[in-house]
Amino acid sequence: MSLWPEELGCPAAAGSLLLCAAQLAVGYAVGSSLGRGVGAADRWALVWLCYDALVHFTLEGPFVYLSLAGSVADSDGIIASLWKEYGKADARWLHSDPTIVSLEMLTVVLDGFLALLLIYAIVKERYYRHFIQITLCVCELYGGWMTFCPDWLIGSPNLNTSNWLYLWVYLVFFNGVWVLIPGLLLWQSWIGLKKMHQKEMKPGKKFR
Template sequence: MSSTAPPPPPTTTPSLFDTTTLTSLASTVAILLAALALSRRVLDPRATPARLRALFVWHAFDALIHFLLEGSFVYHCLFSAAPVGSILAASAAAGGAAGGGDGVTGTGMGTGTGYWPDPVNYLGGGLKGGGAVAVAHGPQAGGENPLAKLWMVYARADFRWAGVDLTVLSLEILTVLFAGPMACLVCYDIARKSPRANLVMIILATAELYGGYMTFMPEWLTASANLDTSNFMYKWVFLVFFNGLWVVIPLYAIYVAADDIFDAFRVRATALGEKKAK
């Protein structure tokens, strides 16, 4: 009898346009349409400049993304846990695309092991069973929850979103608790025609630019070990386009707000000059 081991079962690569992916993209479009509908309901197009209407739509979209999508990510990282064995089995059935990690620090190395290990002592849990992590948190432990599955689609491009990366989770908690309410405040101020909107937009835009930097700089310093840029969908749609929105539009918001503030100073300077001339 031959002692040659049987070949391993073939692995499958998740489809770039499977039902979950298409549903995830459709949910983003639905959120944008909801923001657009809200702007048409609360803003008078004749009394609100086009650029403020656009920024209202953006900040309404921004708030909904933070609360609904990123809020679900934070929820799963804090409250969804599953045995590593079941996560590995689910990953194998899906083609092993969830990513991997070193099992100690919780920083994934893109090893393709099929799950993202919890950091040491995460939520006070520590390590169990002779150094093996007994359970893992995050969307990978969310089972059939639709929002968990949405994040697992994104985790094909950035493995860190499958589980708990401490930097990412810390930023996302701040995003949900701070950036979400701030975006709502911008919408409220634009609708009320309050000049405070300019100040809030600058604060929020600066925070989101910094958040984007802190999300990706660790990856760039480690040769993007946890990013999959092997195809158009992952690189240009998931990573570049969706993350690029939170760079380009906050910069535009800063430009609009700063221009309005500078204009107020110019008006004041003109008024003071005329007053002195009298």
């Protein structure tokens, strides 16, 4: 395994990482603006949710379209180039793998709109906020598991872990973020629901 892959210096890799950084910057700007009237934890949650929705609609949405119309491998354009670069780490994204495409269809439609609804619920302090937050996080975690588990069970023939960029950046980091942050948001909902339950309890009754 090379310590620093030559691919990092190629235009496709650099462009893909710059595009992801630009999306994160937009998510931060929009989330910070929407979160001016909320606490720090919710403000960071809004930053993440804005970035999350942006990724679902502007990256994964076009991936679904390209995969249904043909395949990423046979497509051209900026978004196709980004997915071709990621496809160097996971070949299933290049050739319209039915499991991946099915999951991404659900992710774009369900997770994308749940993220928007959760943004609204946090900003407007709606009663259904934690229900939506838990639902979205479970969907994100399930999607991550079903993305990789089928390939793991057959020996990971489609995953390329031959260099640092593909393994630790494309596969571990970019997918791990969608495990870590939903996990933290689930914990936030657990604490929030616990506090609400405690407020509703009768005086002297022990909470379990």
